[in-house]
């Protein structure tokens with residue numbers, strides 16, 4: 001490939017073709033179905049798909065087939081099938097067009113549905129997570145061709161349910177499987193890393209276990225002056241039950257099924273990542289004054305976030321807002337328990353243990369109900385093939401001028417586990433333009449435009465190398 005043509009093509013595409021269209025896409029409030037039950041009536045997911053489809057129709061990709069796929073009662077999906085210049089296997093490039101909810105408190109002049117370009121950043125909901133992904137994938141393919149490189153058949157798959165846990169993807173994978181052919185490389189552009197200086201490869205993702213726990217002691221509330229001392233507090237019982245799950249002094253999760261031995265290679269990678277970008281993990285956290293991380297050892301922090309189980313209480317019910325609270329012994333306390341699990345933990349076994357611990361020998365015979373019990377396994381990448389390692393070294397030298405690094409991501413991308421199971425021999429390039437302060441899921445989300453262009457170029461180099469493996 002002509003390297004200078006590649007760079008020039010990618011930059012030109014980003015400036016002239018992608019940025020205007022991506023900005024308009026940011027303005028579409030395509031909130032993920034879990035946060036917008038009326039998504040069918042609102043039509044924003046369909047509008048996002050149509051917006052990208054219309055842009056794709058203007059691209060010069062010989063033989064391309066663009067299709068909106070929608071199974072009954074499922075969210076739509078955009079499928080772009082670009083014939084390869086060589087070979088007969090398939091590269092699957094994944095991204096999503098649904099977004100997190102807007103949330104409040106965006107900074108002056110910014111807003112979730114108001115695209116703003118400022119200081120090389122595109123602000124707005126979905127800019128970084130993950131509306132740029134389809135554009136970047138197509139630009140990488142176009143650039144390979146312009147620079148005289150080769151690529152295998154590329155299928156770009158953009159879904160609209162990722163932020164809801166990708167509930168529809170298993171059905172779509174089954175539906176599309178005969179058409180996808182022999183997938184030898186998966187490129188996922190829904191991730192990122194610890195800085196904007198290099199390509200970051202995500203080598204594992206944590207799994208999930210979740211449940212709503214309701215502890216009930218009364219049919220209705222009672223005057224706390226009369227009932228306390230006679231009726232046990234549902235909050236105290238909830239605390240006791242939580243103590244079965246987690247050491248409240250250290251945060252250590254006490255469930256054996258949720259722990260795994262961290263693989264040696266992932267420990268080495270964590271050390272390298274921290275050495276390359278020290279301080280960023282802690283530095284990008286909006287700490288309240290005086291608050292410290294759980295340990296000063298940055299490698300341990302990285303392993304905690306990537307490979308160890310954690311419990312977060314993400315919601316509560318049965319508790320009035322402070323200004324509405326009367327002197328009442330409340331009938332129940334409900335808490336949303338959200339566990340992150342190590343990439344290789346058995347999430348099904350984990351939730352079964354949680355169920356048993358919370359419903360056996362409950363103090364005072366309180367009624368414990370579990371609802372919305374969900375679990376999803378994490379993902380641990382297969383070992384990198386030598387060709388991919390070499391290609392990433394080339395990306396480091398020629399595109400970024402800094403070596404690639406890996407990250408064990410604390411979040412989940414459900415599709416990776418599914419694909420790994422479906423294509424056990426495939427290689428995975430899970431990467432993206434998101435950095436530690438890109439504000440995904442919170443106010444002031446932004447995309448680092450120059451970094452997104454470099455990631456695009458990196459993907460192009462990998463696509464070309466993949467044909468010569």
Ligand SMILES: [Zn+2]
Nearest residue numbers: 129130162190
């Ligand atoms: Zn995402």
